Amino acid sequence: MAAQSLNLFISISHSTKPSLHFSSAVSPFALTKNPSKTSLCIKASAASDPNPSVLTSANGAGSVFAAAPFHAVSDSSSIEVDAVTEAELKENGFRSTRRTKLICTIGPATCRPEQLEALAVGGMNVARINMCHGTREWHREVIQSVRRLNEEKGYAVAIMMDTEGSEIHMGDLGGASSAKAEDGEIWTFSVRAFDSALPERTINVNYGGFAEDVEVGDELLVDGGMVRFDVIEKIGPDVKCRCTDPGLLLPRANLTFWRDGSLVRERNAMLPTISSKDWLDIDFGITEGVDFIAVSFVKSAEVIKHLKSYIKARARDSDISVIAKIESIDSLKNLEEIVQASDGAMVARGDLGAQIPLEQVPSEQQKIVQVCRQLNKPVIVASQLLESMIEYPTPTRAEVADVSEAVRQRSDALMLSGESAMGQFPDKALTVLRSVSLRIEKWWREEKHHEAMELPGIASSFADSISEEICNSAAKMANNLGVDAIFVYTKTGHMASLLSRCRPDCPIFAFTTTTSVRRRLNLQWGLIPFRLSFSDDMENNLNKTFSLLKARGMIKSGDLVISVSDMLQSIQVMNVP
Numbered sequence: 001m002a003a004q005s006l007n008l009f010i011s012i013s014h015s016t017k018p019s020l021h022f023s024s025a026v027s028p029f030a031l032t033k034n035p036s037k038t039s040l041c042i043k044a045s046a047a048s049d050p051n052p053s054v055l056t057s058a059n060g061a062g063s064v065f066a067a068a069p070f071h072a073v074s075d076s077s078s079i080e081v082d083a084v085t086e087a088e089l090k091e092n093g094f095r096s097t098r099r100t101k102l103i104c105t106i107g108p109a110t111c112r113p114e115q116l117e118a119l120a121v122g123g124m125n126v127a128r129i130n131m132c133h134g135t136r137e138w139h140r141e142v143i144q145s146v147r148r149l150n151e152e153k154g155y156a157v158a159i160m161m162d163t164e165g166s167e168i169h170m171g172d173l174g175g176a177s178s179a180k181a182e183d184g185e186i187w188t189f190s191v192r193a194f195d196s197a198l199p200e201r202t203i204n205v206n207y208g209g210f211a212e213d214v215e216v217g218d219e220l221l222v223d224g225g226m227v228r229f230d231v232i233e234k235i236g237p238d239v240k241c242r243c244t245d246p247g248l249l250l251p252r253a254n255l256t257f258w259r260d261g262s263l264v265r266e267r268n269a270m271l272p273t274i275s276s277k278d279w280l281d282i283d284f285g286i287t288e289g290v291d292f293i294a295v296s297f298v299k300s301a302e303v304i305k306h307l308k309s310y311i312k313a314r315a316r317d318s319d320i321s322v323i324a325k326i327e328s329i330d331s332l333k334n335l336e337e338i339v340q341a342s343d344g345a346m347v348a349r350g351d352l353g354a355q356i357p358l359e360q361v362p363s364e365q366q367k368i369v370q371v372c373r374q375l376n377k378p379v380i381v382a383s384q385l386l387e388s389m390i391e392y393p394t395p396t397r398a399e400v401a402d403v404s405e406a407v408r409q410r411s412d413a414l415m416l417s418g419e420s421a422m423g424q425f426p427d428k429a430l431t432v433l434r435s436v437s438l439r440i441e442k443w444w445r446e447e448k449h450h451e452a453m454e455l456p457g458i459a460s461s462f463a464d465s466i467s468e469e470i471c472n473s474a475a476k477m478a479n480n481l482g483v484d485a486i487f488v489y490t491k492t493g494h495m496a497s498l499l500s501r502c503r504p505d506c507p508i509f510a511f512t513t514t515t516s517v518r519r520r521l522n523l524q525w526g527l528i529p530f531r532l533s534f535s536d537d538m539e540n541n542l543n544k545t546f547s548l549l550k551a552r553g554m555i556k557s558g559d560l561v562i563s564v565s566d567m568l569q570s571i572q573v574m575n576v577p
């Protein structure tokens with residue numbers, strides 16, 4: 001990195017409605033303006049000696065696997081970052097920090113505090129709880145353990161609650177963790193409520209209309225085809241089926257039935273996206289202060305809008321993001337509207353692959369990732385990324401290729417399901433996601449393989465347009481100048497997400513004033529979220545940040561940084577003094 005001691009300060013102010021264009025080959029000196037409407041001030045000064053006005057003592061420089069002592073006090077002179085990020089920055093430098101975020105579904109294999117901590121140490125950014133399984137008391141314990149971990153160790157692990165939704169699924173297997181269906185066996189799927197133990201080879205179905213809706217000759221798919229049956233006989237509430245594709249039946253697995261090669265959507269299509277049980281779970285999530293609610297089987301944008309206004313009315317001071325799970329034919333049909341209405345989306349390939357032919361899933365994934373990036377919504381690729389690791393300690397080559405593809409598409413986050421919830425090797429699975437992400441990100445950066453995605457304007461106001469232009473330009477400048485990091489000072493997180501959307505080559509240090517925004521930013525590509533008190537005085541903020549980060553060894557003199565903020569709409573380029 002060529003050392004530069006130039007502090008370039010560009011601030012844009014406008015009294016009348018200005019039109020501002022940054023030239024396409026943006027360099028810090030190649031800004032153009034419309035002089036009649038915009039005042040553009042470029043201040044260049046030596047930045048060798050900004051007054052290190054705020055200096056606190058080094059705050060426990062820990063190594064990766066021993067969480068550093070963390071000062072949870074949110075006083076104005078501290079900065080909150082977790083020990084893992086801190087050690088990663090110190091030991092490997094900015095360039096090699098991971099950009100792709102990792103989500104772990106928490107289940108019996110990972111719910112104890114020490115297991116959760118191992119996941120946080122291993123790079124978990126978001127913990128997902130699936131309301132299909134477990135009791136609310138169980139989920140509350142998990143949420144509280146994660147919160148304690150954040151408070152005591154300085155992590156910013158966010159919590160995502162995933163609704164059950166009202167699609168058809170099996171009941172629990174009378175306490176068994178799984179059951180094996182063998183080729184040719186006859187199983188009974190029944191809507192009856194069994195008081196005592198389930199008879200042998202009997203499966204409960206949650207949907208009352210099941211026996212009426214299926215027909216002899218239909219094909220019944222468990223979990224999108226993990227196990228298949230042919231419907232051979234209907235006897236009142238019981239449906240007899242012959243297993244044609246053997247496999248493992250898991251509790252509450254999803255059921256779909258197919259007739260003449262297409263998915264049957266009879267009355268179950270009328271089931272509400274958010275069931276009454278889901279609403280109670282959502283109330284629970286609001287009370288417990290979850291960061292994200294992922295809505296299963298979204299069909300239209302309306303349900304998302306409804307939920308968002310419900311949350312707004314109910315949770316005045318906690319802002320919960322709503323993630324639309326794309327896992328049905330209807331959600332594909334209404335994709336853009338749904339994504340637009342949501343705060344993010346999940347490619348829920350498990351159920352999606354049960355509703356559309358499997359060979360269509362990869363192209364749909366690509367499309368969903370692209371639409372989300374264009375609309376600036378974080379996107380998660382989920383399900384079966386490392387399925388074999390539920391049982392085995394190493395992934396298949398094909399699984400590694402699948403993870404690589406999601407990283408190459410530059411989705412915001414990858415998610416573990418059964419691998420972390422009930423698998424035998426949750427930590428190893430997380431390590432595989434982490435190391436494959438790092439390796440593929442580096443490869444694509446070095447080879448400059450990444451195709452530039454066209455990013456349409458998305459601003460809904462003029463002020464937003466300025467933010468967007470600033471972020472697009474800052475990201476481009478960062479790549480052209482080869483800067484070490486982009487700093488963004490953002491209260492709501494919006495500027496940070498606009499920068500993330502550009503997927504720049506360097507990491508983005510996102511400074512925000514509240515812990516809840518910090519947690520939510522942890523879902524987005526390339527953002528390293530810090531909590532920091534800051535003012536409207538950017539010079540002061542920068543000096544303070546440099547001092548705090550330098551004192552902890554996370555940056556050093558000479559590092560080249562671009563800084564933007566949503567208080568003062570500006571781009572600054574400088575070397576760390």
Ligand SMILES: Nc1ncnc2c1ncn2[C@@H]1O[C@H](COP(=O)(O)OP(=O)(O)OP(=O)(O)O)[C@@H](O)[C@H]1O
Pocket residue numbers: 105106107108130132133134162250251252253254296350351417418419421422
């Ligand atoms: N809280 C939990 N308690 C017990 N088992 C769980 C829990 N969460 C997940 N599991 C187990 O892990 C498996 C995979 O989890 P996952 O969240 O992918 O659920 P799923 O049932 O496949 O549904 P979904 O379509 O909502 O993802 C589940 O089938 C279940 O066996």
Ligand SMILES: CC(=O)C(=O)O
Pocket residue numbers: 296325327347348349350351352382383417
């Ligand atoms: C995650 C999820 O719900 C699915 O893949 O179906």
Ligand SMILES: [K+]
Pocket residue numbers: 130131132162163164165296
């Ligand atoms: K779910």
Ligand SMILES: [Mg+2]
Pocket residue numbers: 296327348350351
């Ligand atoms: Mg699903």
